[in-house]
Amino acid sequence: MERVNRTRFAVLGVLSTGPQSGYDVKKFCEEVLAYFWRESYGQIYPLLRTLEAEGLIRKEKSELAEGDRRVAFVLTDSGRKELSEWLSGPVADQPPRNELLLKVFFSNLIGPAAVIPQVAAHEAAQQQLRQVLMGVLFSLDSEMDGDPQMPYWKMTVRLGLRICDARIEWCKETLKELQTIKEKSSMPSAAAMLE
Amino acid sequence: MERVNRTRFAVLGVLSTGPQSGYDVKKFCEEVLAYFWRESYGQIYPLLRTLEAEGLIRKEKSELAEGDRRVAFVLTDSGRKELSEWLSGPVADQPPRNELLLKVFFSNLIGPAAVIPQVAAHEAAQQQLRQVLMGVLFSLDSEMDGDPQMPYWKMTVRLGLRICDARIEWCKETLKELQTIKEKSSMPSAAAMLE
């Protein structure tokens, strides 16, 4: 099974929104894609060279400043074509890795009292993420009104919100259950005593 | 920022459920953890040697067969201790990478008609996953009744189900919106004509 380099298409995608330098691509990831995608400089800069060598992107002739250190890249026609083809192809299934669930799964070893902080911290983090995503949704409305990209950007945020809510609900449910387990196990004779 | 080797703890965790060979660990991942964790042989076998050298696991004296090729490992006390400490520690935030959202985000390039199959396929996959998870939940009830690990195992499945449902709802909502965009863009003069 062939492996596809997703960083490659992430970078092409970012460049499809306009001319960008390596630094810009990183910022775009941090500020816009952060919820569902991240890239590091160690990936971006070498990749930009590769993509240029392959003719998928080219250096933009900066008509503006002379003292401008920025080296912005734009998609070439073949770059746009390759990106389009990838976008239209099926989504590769990514091997899932959920560290929280891994910990919960083996939690019998440490007992309910030790898991509770984990789940509580997750709930707090998700609540905070929720606030951020709501803010993004709001700012998309005000800042990108009329932009044809906006509907797609909003869709991604809305999935984020739905998953966020699902996680928060799960945390609440799970915290309750952990409390119950904790109480049961901490007084094993209580039930017997009541009989 | 120090990076932690999560494979290490995944393997220790699996061994905490009982003596296992490398082959068993792989099977456990495929059959039980598959929804949220996977490991490959290339990771497992070398790691088992490392863990043994570090004294976190040891070869179990197989009292049974002679012709048994299996080399089962068990946790040592220090292995159990290291696992417990990791379980009790905070969950490291993992850089998110959602290929579906990456595609949706840049979908303006290919237009709504080309995204619809992507989202539809995701919905179908999630519906199927939902069936599997419901089956797991059911089988946990019947096969692990009374096992102290069961509540924790069920918790993981329940988060899986919640996220699954969230994704399915999002797919439905998004497919409707994509249809709307598609109709609008395919007949740009229609609205004008009606006036």
Place this chain on the structure above:
DNA sequence: CGTAGCATGTAAGTTGTTACATGATTCG
């Protein structure tokens, strides 16, 4: 006897992160 599953592993390659290095510019 052949095929499927059991069982253990390795080699090569890719992907990705982290930490570091360097220097310019801007702004208080």
Place this chain on the structure above:
DNA sequence: CGAATCATGTAACAACTTACATGCTACG
């Protein structure tokens, strides 16, 4: 002038996948 930010990059390492190699055993 000092700090923050802009801007570009590299080296070392860690993590991970894939494909391959090997041989055994059970079963139809």
